Amino acid sequence: MAAPITRAPDDVLVHLRRARDLADREYAAPLDLDRLASVAGLSKYHFLRVFRATYGVTPAEYVSRRRIERAQDLLRATNLTVTEVCHAVGFSSLGSFSSRFRSVVGESPSDFQTRYASTGAPHIPGCVLFMWGLVESSATQEKHEPPDPS
Structure with missing residues (x-):
């Protein structure tokens, strides 16, 4: 029997x-376990074991939860x-975002946003968030094909 994981x-x-x-600051970027382990001064696998033993979740679960918390803020206030x-919070798939959001919060992102739409202060326009760099604009812009040179 393996020894229990301790703090x-x-x-x-x-x-x-x-x-x-670092994971908190760069939650919207793809998770880079090698970089996180390097910052902690540990091997990747030892980092995973110690992180989970200390915080109760894996680094991926931690970052995912952080993204959902930030999404709640944006859905409430913008x-x-x-x-x-x-x-904006780092998910590349709307489907995986919606299912993860529902599993953490208990309702869909659109239901959550609708519930907060009529309460509180006026919403911050998205253009202001993009202008001040509070949300990465490149993540939400449509990709356009370059014009045909012929």
Whole structure:
């Protein structure tokens, strides 16, 4: 029988916090386990074990939860569409975003947005978010084909 996973020693916690802080700052970027492990000064597999033992979730689950929290903020406070929010928080698929959102929050992103649409302060226009760089505009722009040179 394998030994139970125990909490990381305090000296490792400092390094784990650095990796967690990086994941918090760059939640919308694709998850890079090698980089997080490097920031923590651990091998990738040891990092995965210690992160899960310390925080109770894997780094992927942690980042996914962080993305959903940010999506809730954007759906509550902005006039962005669900698709724009999906891409702004780092999901590449609307379907996976919607299912993950529903499993964490208990309702669909559009139902969540509708529930908050009539309450609280006026919504922040999406153009303001894009202008100030609060949301990555390239993630929500349609891809256009270049004009045919002939």
